Amino acid sequence: xxxxxxxxxxxxxxxxxxxxxxxxxxxxxxxxxxxxxxxxxxxxxxxxxxxxxxxxxxxxxxxxxxxxxxxxxxxxxxxxxxxxxxxxxxxxxxxxxxxxxxxxxxxxxxxxxxxxxxxx
Numbered sequence: 001x002x003x004x005x006x007x008x009x010x011x012x013x014x015x016x017x018x019x020x021x022x023x024x025x026x027x028x029x030x031x032x033x034x035x036x037x038x039x040x041x042x043x044x045x046x047x048x049x050x051x052x053x054x055x056x057x058x059x060x061x062x063x064x065x066x067x068x069x070x071x072x073x074x075x076x077x078x079x080x081x082x083x084x085x086x087x088x089x090x091x092x093x094x095x096x097x098x099x100x101x102x103x104x105x106x107x108x109x110x111x112x113x114x115x116x117x118x119x120x
Contacts (some may be wrong), residue, residue, distance in 0.1 A: 007063045008109040010075065015108075018077070023060065025051045051056060054063070064109070073107065082108055083107075 009015065029051055033044030057076060064073045064086065073083045086098040089108070100107045 004016070006065065006111050007059065008098075008111045010062060011108040011110055012087075022051065022054055024056060064098075071100070073102065075107075 001111045010018070025047065029044050029048035031044075032047055033041045035041075036044060061074060064071060064083065065117060066072075071078050071083050073084055074080045081102050083100045083102045086100050086109075087101050089097045091097075094112055096111045096113050098109050098111060
């Protein structure tokens with residue numbers, strides 16, 4: 001049986017806003033790194049490490065999974081929520097774009113997949 005948990009990158013306005021904040025943290029790390037008067041800027045390294053931790057948390061805790069005829073969606077800034085069956089919008093090589101609809105909102109997600117898809 002294939003793994004039922006699928007990690008993804010979320011798209012749309014929600015993804016743009018969330019990933020913009022992550023990039024702001026990265027840019028602050030670069031600014032602190034280049035504006036320092038020492039060879040190694042400790043504040044730049046600390047903010048860069050914070051960016052890496054936030055990025056890892058985002059990639060690990062963004063997933064949807066099938067659980068007993070229910071589809072659950074987890075975003076890094078929200079608790080798990082139940083969504084309708086994922087609808088495949090587009091597919092190109094190993095990239096698949098799904099539309100997920102919860103009770104109040106619709107989400108578009110980009111999934112990297114190399115195995116046979118069990119959600120269709």
